[in-house]
Amino acid sequence: MKYAIVYSSKTGNTAQLAQAVQATLPSGDCLYFGFPDPQVLQADLIFIGFWTDKGTCDSQTAAFLQTLTSQSVFLFGTAGFGGEEAYFQRILTAVKTHLAPGVTVVGSFMCQGKMPQAVRRRYESMEDGPHRDMLLTNFDRAVSHPDSSDLLRLSQCVSTILSAPLP
Numbered sequence: 001m002k003y004a005i006v007y008s009s010k011t012g013n014t015a016q017l018a019q020a021v022q023a024t025l026p027s028g029d030c031l032y033f034g035f036p037d038p039q040v041l042q043a044d045l046i047f048i049g050f051w052t053d054k055g056t057c058d059s060q061t062a063a064f065l066q067t068l069t070s071q072s073v074f075l076f077g078t079a080g081f082g083g084e085e086a087y088f089q090r091i092l093t094a095v096k097t098h099l100a101p102g103v104t105v106v107g108s109f110m111c112q113g114k115m116p117q118a119v120r121r122r123y124e125s126m127e128d129g130p131h132r133d134m135l136l137t138n139f140d141r142a143v144s145h146p147d148s149s150d151l152l153r154l155s156q157c158v159s160t161i162l163s164a165p166l167p
């Protein structure tokens with residue numbers, strides 16, 4: 001079985017997830033690890049990592065997803081917000097709209113990812129109120145993510161996928 005891992009990461013959070021996926025795969029079976037590249041289209045299973053931009057995947061990942069035709073993929077991503085699983089599911093639903101009907105999504109994983117300090121300063125300058133409080137609370141909750149528990153859950157998710165036969 002040959003695997004490939006492609007990912008897009010602006011500030012390093014999704015890169016951490018990609019490394020956790022790589023560490024979980026049987027050594028020697030990973031054809032490619034890096035930014036989206038057409039050479040991975042031959043892999044039996046492609047792990048695709050994205051960061052969330054305006055409620056869906058970043059544009060580099062979106063462009064790559066649109067090149068797929070009949071591959072099996074596992075989607076993983078990070079988002080600045082992450083209070084509830086339903087939020088991640090809405091993002092994944094939006095991400096999947098970039099896929100052709102012949103592509104099979106064998107699994108997915110999302111967790112929160114810290115944001116740059118400049119974002120917190122912007123929130124701090126906002127008018128006092130519940131919205132500002134919510135943004136600041138969320139920012140502070142994100143600071144430690146992805147954490148070791150996120151990476152372990154991702155690794156377990158990948159192990160489960162590897163032990164199941166591909167469609």
Ligand SMILES: Cc1cc2nc3c(=O)[nH]c(=O)nc-3n(C[C@H](O)[C@H](O)[C@H](O)COP(=O)(O)O)c2cc1C
Nearest residue numbers: 009010011012013014051052054055078080081113
């Ligand atoms: C331009 C921009 C837009 C973003 N839009 C969203 C968003 O719509 N929803 C969200 O939850 N996080 C959003 N974020 C936060 C990032 O998705 C999050 O910090 C992610 O972990 C970054 O991943 P990376 O470190 O791999 O680049 C945005 C960040 C940036 C820089």
